[in-house]
Every structure is written in structure tokens, then in C-alpha cells.
């Protein structure tokens with residue numbers, strides 16, 4: 300397992316269910332703190348911030364997953380006593396809102412699908428369509444109106460792009476979040492092997508499958524320092540990079556359209 304946000308989340312979830320969990324990562328996160336400018340940091344999760352949104356057109360499962368994760372982020376900030384009123388704002392999730400500017404003066408299909416699904420889940424009132432008078436009045440009442448910006452469509456002085464203000468959205472301080480969750484994982488007893496030697500996965504160890512003839516199963520991994528680590532289950536949470544693919548191409552289905560690895 301690797302120490303991006305996916306690996307960290309899974310490590311904590313498994314540890315909470317009493318699994319013995321080890322996380323390997325070639326980056327020395329305990330020293331660099333997921334600093335995106337550090338030389339040995341190359342992970343999508345290591346960044347100053349990234350957008351949080353639950354607007355996914357007709358893909359309502361993503362909407363629901365995103366809302367579930369939003370609750371978890373808000374709860375984590377509350378648990379740590381961080382709020383929007385702090386002078387030194389240390390929240391992991393900042394509910395700044397997000398303006399979805401449309402490509403023309405009317406709502407695009409994707410936007411209509413998003414709004415329909417938000418209606419379906421009872422959260423349409425968190426969305427504010429610029430051309431909708433009732434939405435604008437509600438935005439004014441709730442103090443969001445100043446974020447409902449108007450952008451002129453070039454060469455059409457009268458017209459502005461349609462836009463939807465999403466007040467559920469915001470951004471995550473993702474390097475801070477990873478650093479925090481690494482500490483949470485350590486406190487819960489997850490063992491970390493970090494760095495270019497002890498943490499870098501060189502290959503996966505394979506043995507004959509005891510269930511399916513002529514097939515192999517992964518029984519552990521080898522790190523760059525030559526150490527072999529055996530495990531009942533190996534999860535590869537390597538993000539969208541291809542670092543690991545040369546070592547396990549024969550057992551992974553690489554879906555390059557989605558940039559995801561599926562362990563088979």
C-alpha cells in the first residue's frame with residue numbers, strides 16, 4: 300500500500316477493523332510533510348489544495364460518495380477545533396463555494412443533469428443559478444450573492460455566461476490533509492516504510508495460486524533495499540503514475556482511459 304490519500308484512507312479504515320497494516324512509499328513523507336515542492340514528492344495527493352465538489356452530472360453515485368466524504372472532512376475539522384473564524388485558518392476543508400461557468404448563456408446538459416440529481420437528493424437549495432430570480436434572492440439572503448459573478452460573453456455586450464454557484468463546493472488543503480492522516484495512521488498502529496530504499500517498491504512477489512490452477516497470487520513485495528515483506532493481501536494504491544506497472548503489468552489491468560489500476 301502506498302501513502303497517497305487513497306492508501307492512507309484505506310490503511311486507517313483497515314486498521315480500525317483490526318487488520319495489521321503496513322504502508323510503503325518511496326517518498327520520505329515523515330520528513331518532507333508532503334511538501335509538493337520537495338524533490339522526492341511526486342503524488343497527485345501532495346498539493347497545496349484541490350477542489351472539492353459533488354457535481355457530477357448524471358453520475359449520482361459520485362455525488363453521493365463526494366457528499367459522504369464532505370461530511371467526514373467537516374467532522375475532522377470540527378474534531379480538531381478548526382473553524383472559519385480562526386485568524387490562522389487551518390481547516391483541511393474550506394467551504395469557499397465554486398462557480399460553474401457555463402459555455403454559453405444557458406445551462407449546458409451536464410449542468411441540467413447535475414441540478415436534477417441535486418434535486419433528487421434534496422440539496423438543490425445549495426445551488427444558485429445566475430439567471431434564476433428566486434435563486435439570486437436566496438443567495439442574497441444567505442450571504443452568497445457576491446460570489447455569483449457575471450462574465451460577459453465576448454462580442455455580445457448584452458449577454459453574460461450562465462453560471463451556477465455551488466455552495467457545497469470548496470477546496471481541500473491536501474498536503475496538510477495527508478500529513479494529518481499519516482499521523483493519525485501512525486497513532487493507530489499502521490507501520491510505515493518510507494524513503495527511496497526501504498519504502499520504494501521494486502517488485503511484487505508472486506507464488507502459485509492455491510485456488511486456481513496455472514494462476515499466480517501476490518504474496519508480498521520487495522523493496523529497493525532488498526527486503527522481502529510478506530502479506531495476506533497487497534493493495535496497490537499507486538495513483539495515476541506508472542511507477543509500478545513494469546513490475547506487475549502481467550497481473551494488473553491498466554485502464555489508461557481512467558488511469559486506474561485494478562488488482563486481478
Ligand SMILES: Cc1cc2nc3c(=O)[nH]c(=O)nc-3n(C[C@H](O)[C@H](O)[C@H](O)COP(=O)(O)OP(=O)(O)OC[C@H]3O[C@@H](n4cnc5c(N)ncnc54)[C@H](O)[C@@H]3O)c2cc1C
Nearest residue numbers: 301303304305324325342343344349350499500537538542
Ligand atoms: C493535476 C491534478 C489535479 C487534480 N485536481 C483534483 C481536484 O481538484 N479535486 C480532486 O478531487 N481530485 C483532483 N485530482 C485527483 C486526485 O488528486 C487523485 O485522485 C488522488 O490524489 C489520487 O490519490 P492516490 O493516493 O490514489 O495517488 P497518489 O496521490 O498519486 O499517491 C500514489 C503514491 O504512490 C507512491 N508510489 C508510486 N510508485 C511507488 C513505488 N514503486 N514504490 C513506493 N511508492 C510508490 C507515490 O510516491 C505516491 O505517494 C487531481 C489530480 C491531478 C494529477
